[in-house]
Amino acid sequence: MTEGERLSTPHPSGSPRIALVTGAARGIGASIALRLAQDGHAVAVLDLKAAECTETVRTIVAGGGIALAVGADVTSEDEVAQAFAAIEAELGSPTVLVNNAGIIRDNLLFRMTVDDWDQVMGVHLRGAFLMSRAAQHSMTRQGFGRIVNLSSTSSLGNRGQANYAAAKAGILGFTRTLALELGRFGVTVNGVAPGYIQTEMTRVTAERLGVPYEDMLQQWAARASVGRMGQPADVANAVSFFASEESGFVSGQMLYVAGGPALEL
Structure with a gap:
């Protein structure tokens, strides 16, 4: 089930853009949520359980921002629909979506189970698909949207991560395809591929x-x-650019945030 908790200060003058960040209870996702709040977005902070998002939400609110904690499994079509309904009721329709939710189930190929494979593919690829499909409805109607997908330098290959590497490589194709499909509606789609964070x-x-x-x-x-x-804030800085209005002529790109050329890592 999807749950929501809203903690907010009064809306600032004007209508703030609304950002939705998945996997935002901690780590890179939390840093992205905080940065987008600093940029002036109202932020829906989404993770498996709304209670896990409380700290991120409280930090945003303490800084004068607006935030909503939402619990949902991004691999569940029903829960994704419920999450969007809750966000739209409390904040409005998201204009920025950051697909950050991810898990690892690392193992060498001969030890990797089918469940290890399916879970990683489910969260990274099915999750990004379901969230993006839901978000594009309002984005295309409004004529503005920003989708940012989190990939990884592991997409270039990494021992013990056949599932994760394949999923993160899939994010690249997914990103470029959505950029082609959604660009004429004012929606840009880009990716950020962190290195060692x-x-x-x-x-x-x-x-x-x-x-x-x-x-x-x-x-x-x-x-x-x-x-x-690398630090989570390094990734958040890159996402901030892709989420901005100023990035409107950049779409279908993958930015490696890796402290150097990705291939040297």
Whole structure:
């Protein structure tokens, strides 16, 4: 079931654009939600459970923004429909959609289960499809929309991530196709492909590899041209540009936020 919790300050003058960020309870998604709120958007903060979004929502509201916590499984057609209905009732129709929700089920191919494969494909690809299909209805009617899909440098291939790499590569084709279909309606569709970003997910990766977390961070930082690990705010900055009105002549692009050329990672 979809749940909603609205915490807000009074609307500022004018009608703010409305952003919807999936997987926004923590990590990169939370950082994106906070940045879009700073940019003046009212933000629907979506994750599996509305209660998990409370901290992100409270931070936005504390900064004078408007936010709504929404719980939904992005792989469920019914829950996606319920989520959009709740958002439209409380905030209005989203003009910005960020498909960030994602999971990892890493393993070498011979150990990977069908469930490992299906779950990752479901969240990343089915989820992006269902959310984008729902969002485009109002975006095309309004003649304005921004869809930003999160891919990864792992889309170029990464040992132990056949499912994740394939899903994130699929995001590229999905992004370019939607850009072709929706551009004439004033809707741009772009992607952001992070490299090594310091989040709880990277800690899980360290555990999977059997490497001390701090050692892994140092190794990854050394491999980036800029000599440091990426932070969620680095990804949020890129999403902010694609979500802006100023990016209207940019569509179908994939921006690697990786601290250097993606292929060197």
